[in-house]
Amino acid sequence: MRKKIVAGNWKMNMTPSEAVALCETLKPLVAESEADVVLCVPAIDICPVVEAVRGTNIAVGAENLYYEDKGAYTGEISADMILDAGAKYVIIGHSERRDYFKETDAIINKKVLKALEKGLIPIVCCGETLEQREQGITIDWVRMQIKIAFQGVSAEQAKGMVIAYEPIWAIGTGVTATTEQAQEVCKAIRDVICEVYGTDTAEAIRIQYGGSVNAKNAAELFAQPDIDGGLVGGASLKADFGVIATA
Numbered sequence: 001m002r003k004k005i006v007a008g009n010w011k012m013n014m015t016p017s018e019a020v021a022l023c024e025t026l027k028p029l030v031a032e033s034e035a036d037v038v039l040c041v042p043a044i045d046i047c048p049v050v051e052a053v054r055g056t057n058i059a060v061g062a063e064n065l066y067y068e069d070k071g072a073y074t075g076e077i078s079a080d081m082i083l084d085a086g087a088k089y090v091i092i093g094h095s096e097r098r099d100y101f102k103e104t105d106a107i108i109n110k111k112v113l114k115a116l117e118k119g120l121i122p123i124v125c126c127g128e129t130l131e132q133r134e135q136g137i138t139i140d141w142v143r144m145q146i147k148i149a150f151q152g153v154s155a156e157q158a159k160g161m162v163i164a165y166e167p168i169w170a171i172g173t174g175v176t177a178t179t180e181q182a183q184e185v186c187k188a189i190r191d192v193i194c195e196v197y198g199t200d201t202a203e204a205i206r207i208q209y210g211g212s213v214n215a216k217n218a219a220e221l222f223a224q225p226d227i228d229g230g231l232v233g234g235a236s237l238k239a240d241f242g243v244i245a246t247a
């Protein structure tokens with residue numbers, strides 16, 4: 001039985017002091033959650049958030065990392081920095097990074113390999129545009145994204161990873177995929193993991209749905225057989241996150 005995982009993605013929101021205040025609001029609201037609860041926060045918020053949630057059931061993640069160990073990469077953040085700051089997870093390949101910062105599948109693969117080498121748990125994002133869905137190529141597209149992201153990843157490593165299926169047309173739009181659409185793609189992702197690694201890995205890896213998850217739709221989405229929780233953007237910045245984490 002896979003443990004659910006609900007992760008917030010704060011994106012470029014929350015100054016350090018706002019971040020600490022939000023943690024104080026969220027801590028009691030998620031305390032009863034039976035899922036793994038993660039807050040993925042801006043790099044500058046990692047240290048204060050780690051302190052603010054110490055001793056609670058909340059783990060901390062970064063929203064990105066760079067695939068080199070150190071050096072002349074102004075503005076980037078390394079896996080060692082994230083780990084030393086006390087975070088355990090890192091979002092890799094979010095559609096906003098793919099779109100605005102031109103991250104390719106090959107770059108995402110390098111980031112996944114670096115995260116694993118250093119002991120961070122990657123939350124690997126994938127998902128189609130509305131145009132791709134209308135063209136009927138959603139499953140092909142997502143299969144390709146996953147296959148490239150996982151190149152060089154062992155079965156043992158893959159077991160501990162998290163995949164977030166996030167249809168781009170559902171992110172931040174208030175339009176949620178139907179439970180059938182979300183389940184269909186999450187199952188297709190599990191199938192591709194099964195093809196590459198076998199049943200044990202496919203049964204172990206956790207697959208989230210993301211895209212306008214809210215307090216009202218979370219329970220139904222998370223009840224689907226191949227949906228192991230959610231990656232939550234807008235709703236993770238408010239008390240709704242407590243409802244979602246306990247859904």
Ligand code: PEP
Pocket residue numbers: 009166170171172173174210211212213231232233234235
């Ligand atoms: C996200 O950014 O990963 C996301 C799913 O955002 P939202 O929940 O706001 O759609």
